[in-house]
Amino acid sequence: MVATRELEKLNLAFDLLNAGLRISFVNEETLIDKRTLRLWWKEKHGRPLSKGRRLNSIQGFIKSYEIAANLSAFISLHKHLYGSDFSIKMLYRIWKEYQLTCGDLDINIAYLSLRDIRRGTVCLSYCNCCKIDFVYDAANRYTSRCPFCKNPVIKN
Ligand SMILES: [Zn+2]
Numbered sequence: 001m002v003a004t005r006e007l008e009k010l011n012l013a014f015d016l017l018n019a020g021l022r023i024s025f026v027n028e029e030t031l032i033d034k035r036t037l038r039l040w041w042k043e044k045h046g047r048p049l050s051k052g053r054r055l056n057s058i059q060g061f062i063k064s065y066e067i068a069a070n071l072s073a074f075i076s077l078h079k080h081l082y083g084s085d086f087s088i089k090m091l092y093r094i095w096k097e098y099q100l101t102c103g104d105l106d107i108n109i110a111y112l113s114l115r116d117i118r119r120g121t122v123c124l125s126y127c128n129c130c131k132i133d134f135v136y137d138a139a140n141r142y143t144s145r146c147p148f149c150k151n152p153v154i155k156n
Pocket residue numbers: 127128129130131146147148149150151
């Protein structure tokens with residue numbers, strides 16, 4: 001017999017795969033073996049997972065103010081609702097909410113954005129004009145200032 005908690009984990013993993021989250025991320029978060037996940041993926045998507053280039057951070061992904069603004073909004077939504085807490089279940093809930101209210105966002109990018117924040121490879125800054133956190137990286141032209149109002153970061 002499958003315990004309720006185990007059943008919830010299996011359902012969540014299945015939902016995450018349906019949303020397109022990479023097998024390695026689902027495996028990392030649920031500990032369900034990759035072979036099973038690959039079978040589920042193929043069953044759902046009708047083809048094996050493509051072996052294209054895979055990002056391991058959002059740093060190489062932010063190539064416009066629009067992308068920087070979308071990721072900042074997603075991260076801010078998560079921070080507003082859950083603070084610094086993280087679980088894959090929270091990520092899925094926030095991602096679904098974001099899809100409904102703000103538009104499409106690749107779940108892998110959503111996952112990487114929160115992972116980067118947790119690991120400290122990406123940091124947030126606060127815009128006093130927009131009253132919102134945004135992804136900040138001085139080395140990237142699209143994250144060296146607020147992506148919403150384009151005002152430069154004012155260091156205190
Ligand atoms: Zn701003």
